[in-house]
Amino acid sequence: xxxxxxxxxxxxxxxxIIFNFSASTAAAAQxxxxxxxxxxxxxxxxxxxxxxxxxxxTANHLxxxxxxxxxxxxxxFSNGKLMPDFIAGFLGIKDTIPPYxxxxxxxxxLLTGVCFASAGSGYDELTTAASGVIPVSKQLxxxxxxxxxxxxxxxxxxxxxxxxxxxxxxxxGTNDMTFNxxxxxxRRAQFNISEYQDFLQTKLHDxxxxxxxxxxxxxxxxMVYLVSKF
Numbered sequence: 001x002x003x004x005x006x007x008x009x010x011x012x013x014x015x016x017i018i019f020n021f022s023a024s025t026a027a028a029a030q031x032x033x034x035x036x037x038x039x040x041x042x043x044x045x046x047x048x049x050x051x052x053x054x055x056x057x058t059a060n061h062l063x064x065x066x067x068x069x070x071x072x073x074x075x076x077f078s079n080g081k082l083m084p085d086f087i088a089g090f091l092g093i094k095d096t097i098p099p100y101x102x103x104x105x106x107x108x109x110l111l112t113g114v115c116f117a118s119a120g121s122g123y124d125e126l127t128t129a130a131s132g133v134i135p136v137s138k139q140l141x142x143x144x145x146x147x148x149x150x151x152x153x154x155x156x157x158x159x160x161x162x163x164x165x166x167x168x169x170x171x172x173g174t175n176d177m178t179f180n181x182x183x184x185x186x187r188r189a190q191f192n193i194s195e196y197q198d199f200l201q202t203k204l205h206d207x208x209x210x211x212x213x214x215x216x217x218x219x220x221x222x223m224v225y226l227v228s229k230f
Contacts, residue, residue: 035162036113037088037097038146040139040207041171043119045084048075048099050119055132057120075099077119084115084169091167100142107153113166116142122176123203126186136172136203140210147214168211176200 039045043057050058058075059065065073067080076082081089085096093112098105100114118134121127128135134142150159181187181196191199 033165034091034093034167035165036111037084037091037093037167037169038113038143039084039097039115039117039169039171040136040143041117041169042121042173042175043077043117044174045082045115045117045169045171046075046077046099046119046121047082047084047097047115047117049101049115049117050133051075052099052101052103053118053133055120057118057131057133059119083171087167087169088113093167100146110146110150110153111162114146116140116146117171120175120179122172122174122180123200123207124176124180124187126184127176127180136170136207140207140214143211144214170204170207173200173204 039047043059051060059077060073060075062073063079065071065076065079068074068076081096088094088097097113097115098109100116102109105114116134116139118128118139120131120133121135121139123136125135125137147159147163150162153159154162177196177200181191181193187196190196
């Protein structure tokens, strides 16, 4: 799990930079300029994809969204913005990150980053088998589709540069543990708790390698926010 350990160290370093920057004066050094924010995971990161999925796991009703501009629900499982939105704002990219499945995405939306996350999702496909939400593996398929779209918009070379300078956010794991492992007996019959944690970390490791192979995550340091809640 060396790559996961590296990422956790990098997360701590980048969070230090982000919070120091947000609390600093104008004389402080500016953070590195990133091109886009790309988000994967569960309800802690889903900015509205489940509104476009046939599932009961939705947040398209009040009180969700009551503190957003317009005081309307957007599909975020929150009264306001989610952490990926705040990160995009801290980095000066944009105020909020749109869901990839929104059919009304603009070219600018695509080029500055989108969210692939799905509330109720997890690294384990069994977690999403009954809920109908988007597993992380499917999110990576959408990501591959996304790469094709930006290649078509700005060309392969420019797309490669954009992706190499993007912030990649992964936030998942809670549903695998609370919903899948503790509520459904299948995995408990296969693994003890430590074995299941190792199983999930292997899944995470594999997904990161898939992202690398898709030519998006060229530099490990771009993975600035990794939440593996198991």
